[in-house]
Amino acid sequence: MEEETINTQWFVYMVECSDGTIYTGITNNIAQRIAKHNSGKGAKYTRARTPVVLKAFWTYKFKSEAAKAEYAFKQLTREEKMELIIRFPNS
Secondary structure, three states: OOOOOOOOOEEEEEEEOOOOOEEEEEEOOHHHHHHHHHOOOOOHHHHOOOOOEEEEEEEEOOHHHHHHHHHHHHOOOHHHHHHHHHHOOEO
């Protein structure tokens, strides 16, 4: 069982890349992660697709929960991801 870390939240986030694609990731610091993506030092996928713009995020208490959600979101089609972004931009 995971230990709870004081004041630690995990986020699954979706960003729109400069080419219009949607990237889904996981982090415990959204602002820092978006900055990293936009500096070209984030995920390999986003390096050639900057700038990225945060479109939605979801909050989780445990990293394992966030990782499972990230995997599930990554299985969705673009249309399903866009629907989530519209319906739940900052859940």
